[in-house]
Amino acid sequence: MKNFIRHQALLFFVIVFSLLAFACEDKYFAKPPLPKAPVETSTLEASFVSSAPMTLTDAYWKSADYLRVPVADLNKNALYSDGFLNMTNTFAGLSSFNKGNDPKVVMKAAYDNNKLYIYAEWIDSDINPSFAASMLLGPPDPLPTKSDSTGGWTAQGNSDKFAMAFDASGNATSSAGTFIDKGCAASCHNNQMRPASGLVDIWSWDLSNSDALGYAKDMVTDATSGLINDGGVGMTESNFKVLSNPRSGPAYEWDGTDQSVIRPDGKTLLIDPAYYILNKTPYLGDPTKGKKVYTHAAYGCAHCHGEDGGGTGPSGEATAFAAIGFARKYSRAGIKSFAANDLHTGVTYWAQVPAGSVDDLIAYIKGLGSIPGTYLHAPSGSCADVWSVSNVAKARINTVNPHTLYQVVFVRTLSNGNGDDIQFTSPEGKSYPFGIALMNGDSKNHIGSLKQILTFKPKQP
Ligand code: HEC
Structure with missing residues (x-):
């Protein structure tokens, strides 16, 4: 019996000790807490953060709660005037966006003491980086209602876009109702982005x-002015020789130097001369005269580079001039120096081109390719308020590999004092209605969501 009691006592202590040991382990050797699992929310909830989530890879975006935004047709069947071609890839609305599949828009948000950060992702099955690029012999527009001739210059292609609308005055209205009730339907009036x-x-x-x-x-829109850029210096200019005439050809071309951009987040990157003109020089020469040189019976480049610049001529095959890869690689000076090099199969043809016709010839060769329809410069003032970071590699835009997901972070100072901007002044606990619009290679037709709510969560939950 004594033995039995001793045995029981021993067992008791073993149990107590091991419980204590486990307790200690729990207390002193606790595993780090699991990262917070993202939760779907019914508004776009901005959490207060202590470090700015300025990159797409920031840990905050991985654990942030998210809003799924359903999309609907907002505006369709709108066309551009004569000479603007293949610029309405969202013409049929939902059925022409992402091959008719749901783009699965997801949004997340954060704020700190100075700035608001909004993350957006969506699926778009193709990437459209051109905007109204000047082209000779450009492709026709497949829309049956768009039968413009493509004989001379046309402006080709339109870029992908994602837009957000906020009620800057707090009382925007249109015939559709108020922004607070109807979201950005309140900025749509007589089929224009213009509130009443x-x-x-x-x-x-x-x-x-x-x-x-x-x-x-x-940008900003009101009843008087309609949609215009905010004050300050904008970031793009039209590159048409005659402003707003898509059949007038380009005013400028890339000058051949590396196009290095210092972004507002302080990062420097190179941008692709096939799609962007930053370092520019006037587009010289007369392409109509140049065509005669290009197709000349004795020394025309068409013998090998092809009548249409496609790379196949009666005397052989050569580089396609009507290709984005050529536009990316060759400035005017580059064309001259390669063509004149002994390594060039066509060097004897080039040698016969009259010196006074060289710029006309190159004007034609460049026109067979594509010359961006706008050129860029650094913005300043109120129109430079919204920064963006995206997942598109701008040094060399890849239009070949299947493109799927866009990811963009928008960054704006909460309260910037500009009269043409919404102010998020002491926003903690407040809500703001907004709308979104998505454009696949378009700027007239869009799909999106008229009204969602951005909520600034309390700083201390
Ligand atoms: C007899 C055929 C032939 C003719 C004519 C010809 N080329 Fe070429 N060209 C070629 C071939 C082939 C290439 C590819 C590189 C090589 O093998 O020379 C080429 C490449 C080029 C390139 C460089 C493209 C690259 O791939 O990097 C330029 C620029 C060029 N040609 C300009 C001209 C111009 C301008 C003319 C008209 C004056 C002309 N060529 C006439 C055959 C020709």
Whole structure:
């Protein structure tokens, strides 16, 4: 019996000790907490952060709660005037965006004491980086209602975009209702982005016209002016020789030097001369005269490079001039020096081109390819308020490999004092209605969501 009691006592101590040991382990050797699992929310919830999530890879975006945004047709069947071709890839609305599949828009947000950060991702099955590029013999537009001739210059292609609209005045309205009730339907009036009263702030991320510089375009619309850029110096200019005439050809071309951009986040990157003109020089020569040189019976480049610049001529095969790869690689000076090099199969042809016709010839060769329809410069003032970071590699835009997911972070100072912007002043606990619009190679037709809510969560949950 004594033995039994001793045995029981021993067992008791063993149990107590091991419990204590486990307790200690729990207390002193605790595993780090599991990262917070993202939760779907019904509004776009901005959490307060202590470090700015300025990159797409920031840990915050991995664990942040998210809003799925359903999309609907917002505007369709709109066309451009004569000479603008293949610029309405969202013509049929939902059925022409992402091959008719749901783009699965997901948004996340954060704020700190100075800035608001909004993350957006969506699926778009193709990448459209051109905007109104000048082309000779450009492709026709497949839309049956768009039968413009492609004989001379046309402006070709349109870029992908993602836009957000906010009620800057707090009382924007249209015949559709108020922004607070109807979201950005309140900025749509007589089929224009123009409220009947009040002020609507538009942030438009544009692959061609803003993202390369590290921004979304900051725009504003009211009843009087309609949609215009915010004050300050904008980031793009039309590159048509005669402004707003898509059949007038380019004013400028890339000058052949590396195009290095210092973005507002301080990072430097190179941008692709096939799609962006930053370092520019006037486009010289007369392509109509140049065509005669190009197709000359004795020394024409068409013998090998092809009548249409496609790379196949009666005397052989050569590089296609009507190709984005050629536009990316060769400036005017580059064409001259390669063509004259002994390594060039066509060097004896080049040698016969009259010196006074060289710029006309190159004007034609460049026109067979594509020359960006806008050129870029650094913005300043109120129109430079919205920064962007995206997952598109701008040094060399890849249009060949299947493109799927776009990811963009928008960054804006909460309260910047500009009269043409929405102010998020002491936003903690407040909510703001907004709308989104997505454009696949278009700027007239869009799909999107009229009304969502951005909520600034309390700083201390
Ligand atoms: C007899 C055929 C022939 C003719 C004519 C010809 N080329 Fe070429 N060219 C070629 C071939 C082949 C290449 C590819 C590189 C090589 O093997 O020379 C080429 C390449 C080029 C390139 C460089 C493209 C690259 O791939 O890097 C330029 C620029 C060029 N040619 C300009 C001209 C111009 C301008 C003319 C008209 C004056 C002309 N060529 C006439 C055959 C020709």
